[in-house]
Amino acid sequence: MRLFIFICTALTFSFANVSDDYLSQLEQKIENFKGFDAKRGETIFTSTHMxxxxxxxxxxxxxxxxLNESHKNFFTGKVIEPLSPKANPERLTKIKNIEKWLMRNFKDVYNREGTAQEKGDVITYILSKD
Structure with a gap:
């Protein structure tokens, strides 16, 4: 049981550090940075676009x-594992993957790459939903 608790704690610490590192990188790209906002992230995440x-x-x-449940890709029907790092410990563990999927998903929904502010707000929203 102690080993299980240690592993769960280590995984939680791991994704928190990677997320924090990524958010810090984004922060450096924003002039006059005033913080990331989960509410703005929720608006970005839930608003519908062509x-x-x-x-x-x-x-x-x-x-x-x-975000704690699996869902299906709108276009392909392929199952997408939970987005929440607590429900899916593989989420938000590698900056390279975070960048790849944010770029791809912003292009799918918004027809453009998201700004550093928007990406930070979305990650903040995802982390707030845990």
Whole structure:
């Protein structure tokens, strides 16, 4: 049991550090930085836009509103594992993957790459939902 608790604690510490490191990197890119905001992140995550394939889409179209559950990709039907790092310890553990998926998903929903502020707000929102 102690080993299990240690592993869970280590995983939680691991994704928190990677997320914090990524948010710090984003912060450095923003002139007159005033903080990341989960409420702005929620708006970005839940608002609907005409996506790259000409269909109305939001982040919730693929990830749902409960980030602790699996959902299906809006376009392919492929199962997407939970976005919450607490429900899915693989989430937010590598900066390279965070950057890759944020870029891809912003392009799918917004037809553009997200700004550093928007990315930080979305990550802050995701972490607030745990």
């Amino acid at each position: 996506g790259k394939k000409g269909k109305a889409i939001s982040c919730t179209s693929c990830h749902g509103t409960n």
